[in-house]
Amino acid sequence: MSRRGHPTGPTGPVVSRALTLLDTFSTTRRALTLSQLAAAAGVPLSTAHRLVAELVAWGALERAEDGSYHIGLRLWELGALAPRGPGLRERALPFLEDLSQISRENVQLAVREGTEVVFVERIAGSGAVPVLTRVGGRFALTATGVGLVLLAHAPADVQDDVLGGPIASFTEKTVTDPARLRGMLADVRTNGFSISDRQVTLDSLSVGAPVHDQRGQVVAAVSLVVRYGSVSPHAVVPLVRTSARAISRALAEPY
Known part of the structure; x- marks a missing residue:
């Protein structure tokens, strides 16, 4: 296959x-x-x-x-019938819209497919920093806020596959060292959020948090992408984590 x-x-x-x-x-x-x-x-x-x-x-x-x-x-x-695509998006959209209205920044929802990120939804904030992602698009797991969250909670063989192969570099700030990335993934699991600092474009950073299903498994990640220097990433962590928890609760409810 x-x-x-x-x-x-x-x-x-x-x-x-x-x-x-x-x-x-x-x-x-x-x-x-x-x-x-x-x-x-x-x-x-x-x-x-x-x-x-x-x-x-x-x-x-x-x-x-x-x-x-x-x-x-x-x-x-x-x-539209895929539960990890539009079905997930339908449950998450009210909370993504709330996060977008509060922050006026780029909000993203993504899932992992194999060794890549697939973006399920993206809401562009008014005047927000441009991003390279699009709905339905794929991206490297190692560089984005959502990707780091999904990779941190991926099975060990997936992590080994990603970190053992070529790691894409997008800017001079992109982390490509496998040992350093493993440390970052451990921090994501411990802290419950990720920070991707200028790894995709030099004018942006993103904060991601995991979305869990009713069994407690990480099935998606939500992130806020902001212009670098406009705000401390730790200042937006509570907003992103709150949205991720709200989406998780929505996924646990009967469809």
């Missing part, structure tokens, strides 16, 4: 090729021609034509007037 869970076995080749075609799309490649899809997926044009036709018929892809293809609404409809 591949990193994104593409299946193997009797139906593996067909399903894998279809998923590979879908995986070709990104924020910078929102519309692709049939030839581009075939080349990116590494399949013959005839195969891509057949698979794309099936995906269009099902609703996973849509064809534009200029002949290019883009992701279809059917995938969005299915994605």
